[in-house]
Amino acid sequence: MSHSQLENTIFSLHSENDFFEAALDVFNYQYENNKVYKDFVDLLPSFKKEKIKTVCDFPFLPIQFFKSQQIISTPNPNPIIFQSSGTTSENPGKHYVSDVKLYEKSFLKSFRDFYGEPEKLCIIGLLPSYLERKNSSLIYMVQYLIERSKNRESRFALQPDDALIHFLTTSDEPKILFGVTFALLDFADKIKAPLKNTIIIETGGMKGRGKELTRLELHKVLSESFHCPVHSEYGMTELLSQAYCNDGLSFTSPSWMKVLVRDPNDPFYITGEGKGALNIIDLANLNSCSFIATDDLGTVRKNGTFEVSGRLDNSDLRGCNLLVL
Numbered sequence: 001m002s003h004s005q006l007e008n009t010i011f012s013l014h015s016e017n018d019f020f021e022a023a024l025d026v027f028n029y030q031y032e033n034n035k036v037y038k039d040f041v042d043l044l045p046s047f048k049k050e051k052i053k054t055v056c057d058f059p060f061l062p063i064q065f066f067k068s069q070q071i072i073s074t075p076n077p078n079p080i081i082f083q084s085s086g087t088t089s090e091n092p093g094k095h096y097v098s099d100v101k102l103y104e105k106s107f108l109k110s111f112r113d114f115y116g117e118p119e120k121l122c123i124i125g126l127l128p129s130y131l132e133r134k135n136s137s138l139i140y141m142v143q144y145l146i147e148r149s150k151n152r153e154s155r156f157a158l159q160p161d162d163a164l165i166h167f168l169t170t171s172d173e174p175k176i177l178f179g180v181t182f183a184l185l186d187f188a189d190k191i192k193a194p195l196k197n198t199i200i201i202e203t204g205g206m207k208g209r210g211k212e213l214t215r216l217e218l219h220k221v222l223s224e225s226f227h228c229p230v231h232s233e234y235g236m237t238e239l240l241s242q243a244y245c246n247d248g249l250s251f252t253s254p255s256w257m258k259v260l261v262r263d264p265n266d267p268f269y270i271t272g273e274g275k276g277a278l279n280i281i282d283l284a285n286l287n288s289c290s291f292i293a294t295d296d297l298g299t300v301r302k303n304g305t306f307e308v309s310g311r312l313d314n315s316d317l318r319g320c321n322l323l324v325l
Contacts, residue, residue, distance in 0.1 A: 001025045003074065003286070007102065010256045010283040011109060019258060019283075020055055026283055026290050027058055034073040037061055037289050044268075056260060056270040060279045060293035066093035066238050074098045074287035082137040084237040085129070085205075095137070095237050098287045103240045106284035107141045108148075110254040114244045115176060115199070122151035122171075126179035126187065128158045129205060137237050138203060142178050160187050168195045178233070180205040181218060188225035195228045201244070203233050215308075219248040234308065238292055240284040243306070250305040256283040261300045264312060267293060275299045277312060 001009070006029060009022050031038050031049070041047060041059045051057060065071060068091070072079070076098035084093040097103055111118060125131075125142040146154045153167050160168070168175065169191075175198040179187070184202055200222060213221070219230040234251045235242040243251040243259070253259060261276040263269040270279055278296045285292075298308045 001029070003029070006286055010286065011105065013255045019255070022256075022283055023055060023058065023258075023281055023290070024052060026286060027052070029286070030073045030289060030291075034071065034289060036065060036069045036071055037073070037291075040065070054272075055258060055281060056272060058281065058291045060262070060267075060270070060291045061289050062267075062293045063093065063236075063238055063295060066095060067091045070094075070096050071238075071289045072096045072098060072287065073289070076287075080140075081135055082140070082237045083133075083135040085133065085136070093237050095288060097240070100140075102284060102286065103137070103140070104144060106240045106254075106256070107242060108144070110242055110244075111145065113254060114252075118145045118148040118176075119150050120174065121149055122167075122173050122175040123149045123154045124164070124168075124175060124177045125156040126160065126177060126183045127156065127203070128183055129180055131156055131158060138178075138235065141235075141242075145176075159183070160190065165191055165193075168198060169193050170196060172197050175199070176201060178203060181213075184222055185218075188222055192225045195226045198226070198228045200226065200228060200230045201233050202230065203235075215245075216248045236294070238285075238288075239280065239282045240288075241282045249307055250301070251308070252305050257281065258304065259298075259300055259306045261298070262293065264297070271300075273300045273302045275309075278306065278308070 006025055013019050013022060031041060040061055044059055047059060079096040079098045080100045082095040082097060123145045130136045130139045151173060157164055177198055177200045179200060179202055181202055181204055215232060222230045232245040233242050241254055241257040243253040245251045258281045260270050260272055260279040261274050262279050264277045278294045278298050280292050280294060282290050295312045296308050297310045297312060298306050300306045
């Protein structure tokens with residue numbers, strides 16, 4: 001299957017079998033075109049392509065490879081490079097995105113499926129730690145949504161100023177507020193007032209700025225302060241898709257993204273449900289690697305929803321989704 005056919009296929013999946021067949025086509029494409037992934041697969045003991053019968057049988061590239069290698073399947077001399085956040089001593093992960101239009105298509109379709117058309121919403125980004133650095137995939141996404149919005153109040157904010165607070169607490173216009181955890185908690189300390197017709201989407205991120213809260217605890221604090229729905233976004237630099245949570249616990253993925261679970265002590269034991277480390281198939285990551293073994297721990301349910309419960313020991317701190325459950 002050609003690259004253009006693959007791109008068209010991954011966003012029009014209707015069944016588990018559709019997903020598996022598309023994933024198999026993407027695997028074959030990336031195995032043939034991504035040298036790092038091919039070398040990794042070829043070194044796996046006893047792996048044979050003909051043994052792939054389910055989504056659990058694909059080889060998953062450890063996410064640490066993004067720190068030292070260019071993980072790319074479709075070369076571009078001028079890729080956009082998204083970079084993970086972290087401490088100054090870290091070697092950050094880098095995602096070489098050869099076609100940013102595919103990223104835009106992925107996050108826009110997912111956002112529409114969960115929240116509707118951004119043109120009909122006011123989009124606000126309370127993401128100070130991300131605005132202070134370059135090459136954030138989260139900032140790119142929120143900036144794009146702000147630009148699609150037709151509301152003149154759509155914008156980024158380093159902190160809630162008086163005009164923004166007035167707008168959030170008095171306007172009946174539908175609003176989406178993306179916020180990093182510590183900034184939302186600071187906002188909650190500053191003002192405890194109902195936000196009108198607003199959905200808060202927290203993106204994680206305390207990074208030592210205060211006591212770590214479970215996601216449920218965080219949502220309770222924010223909902224009690226603002227009296228509005230509090231949702232969560234799950235994404236990372238190395239992915240091109242996001243999952244969303246509207247109940248403080250379970251994330252739902254778009255149809256082209258699937259989360260599996262592996263035994264932390266046996267990376268080759270992968271199942272479709274249970275507790276362990278999370279493996280992700282992100283078919284939108286066509287031009288990089290769609291099969292990633294993350295450092296996140298969690299639970300995957302039979303219906304495909306998942307929880308995030310922490311990180312593997314000795315994993316580097318990251319800017320997104322450090323909340324534990």
